[in-house]
Amino acid sequence: MLDRELKSFSPALMPRSDGAPAGWAVSTAPVDYPVAVAAMHERVQSILEGRAGELIWLLEHPPLYTAGVSAKTRDLLDPGRFPVFESERGGQFTYHGPGQRVAYVMLDLRDRGRDVRRLVQALEGWIIDALADLGVRGEIRTGRVGVWVERDNPLREQKIAALGVKLRRWVTFHGISLNVHPMLDHFAGIVPCGQTEHGVTSLADLGAPAAMDRADAALKSAFERIFGPVQDCPPPA
Numbered sequence: 001m002l003d004r005e006l007k008s009f010s011p012a013l014m015p016r017s018d019g020a021p022a023g024w025a026v027s028t029a030p031v032d033y034p035v036a037v038a039a040m041h042e043r044v045q046s047i048l049e050g051r052a053g054e055l056i057w058l059l060e061h062p063p064l065y066t067a068g069v070s071a072k073t074r075d076l077l078d079p080g081r082f083p084v085f086e087s088e089r090g091g092q093f094t095y096h097g098p099g100q101r102v103a104y105v106m107l108d109l110r111d112r113g114r115d116v117r118r119l120v121q122a123l124e125g126w127i128i129d130a131l132a133d134l135g136v137r138g139e140i141r142t143g144r145v146g147v148w149v150e151r152d153n154p155l156r157e158q159k160i161a162a163l164g165v166k167l168r169r170w171v172t173f174h175g176i177s178l179n180v181h182p183m184l185d186h187f188a189g190i191v192p193c194g195q196t197e198h199g200v201t202s203l204a205d206l207g208a209p210a211a212m213d214r215a216d217a218a219l220k221s222a223f224e225r226i227f228g229p230v231q232d233c234p235p236p237a
Helices: 033-048 116-133 184-189 212-227
Strands: 022-026 055-059 064-067 084-086 093-096 100-106 139-141 144-150 157-168 171-179 230-232
Touching (some): 022 212, 033 100, 033 171, 093 184, 212 230
Antiparallel strands (some): 100 171
């Protein structure tokens, strides 16, 4: 029996009390990981000091692996394949690369309710709602972070989106990654998120709409339903 959560998953809603829109930025060229991390740190500090507003930043990275705070060295199976970066986000090893939409989420929970559990539920609900708009049923699993799809193959379940966040004085950074059309064999250099019994999949692998702009539109619409309005703005880097 699958360790499935409730079938009727209802995402937590986290609107701002003042209804102010969050910035929504999309980088069209790949962004190096250290550049993105530095930009996030700068933006978070600006939010804390009241010099900038919230930001959702969509981008792609060159092929790389990141090690979250719970990463185990044995889960890096091919350390020479791609650059490896330590990350302060939660979680274990994950892959980023072309064809995967990364969304870095810089939200001020001082105005959205200081509730980390509710934040994780809202982020999971955001992904699940976006996938539904693309004709894919995403689900969560007890004891596993991220969003999964059930497959009619020996693996039965495969991960389509990962989640890892960090908070600094109630402002979030890092975020989610959705597999749109990445090279799935690039995940073979790690044990993704420490899961040895389950594989990874993508919108393209599922035969769902796999254009990046279509995925972005679904993410934007779903975000507004859960977190509130957004406003287009330039990317920070």
